[in-house]
Amino acid sequence: IAQGLFPKPPQLFEPDHGVTDDPIGEIYWKVKNGIRLTGMPGYVDHLSDTEMWQISELLQNADKLPAGVQKTLETDPKNDRN
Numbered sequence: 416i417a418q419g420l421f422p423k424p425p426q427l428f429e430p431d432h433g434v435t436d437d438p439i440g441e442i443y444w445k446v447k448n449g450i451r452l453t454g455m456p457g458y459v460d461h462l463s464d465t466e467m468w469q470i471s472e473l474l475q476n477a478d479k480l481p482a483g484v485q486k487t488l489e490t491d492p493k494n495d496r497n
Contacts, residue, residue: 420454427455428477428488435478443471 427433427445434442446467449457458467480488 422453424454425450427474433477434474435476437475439471439475442474443467446470446474 425433427442434445437445445455446462447457447459449455458470462470477485
């Protein structure tokens with residue numbers, strides 16, 4: 416779906432271009448509310464507060480994850496199962 420959106424949705428998990436330098440509260444706000452005019456939805460109605468904080472923590476530390484974990488979390492846009 417993201418391939419058809421304009422502008423492209425932000426890739427928050429990318430270590431060099433994501434949100435790893437942002438304060439954890441700002442990341443949480445983006446996860447909870449989405450980012451307007453980017454195609455990124457908010458997850459306030461779909462995730463618990465704890466889950467949104469867990470995702471925020473994961474995003475903030477995306478540049479510190481071991482290579483094996485990064486590979487596991489990668490998605491292949493050609494593979495519908497991911």
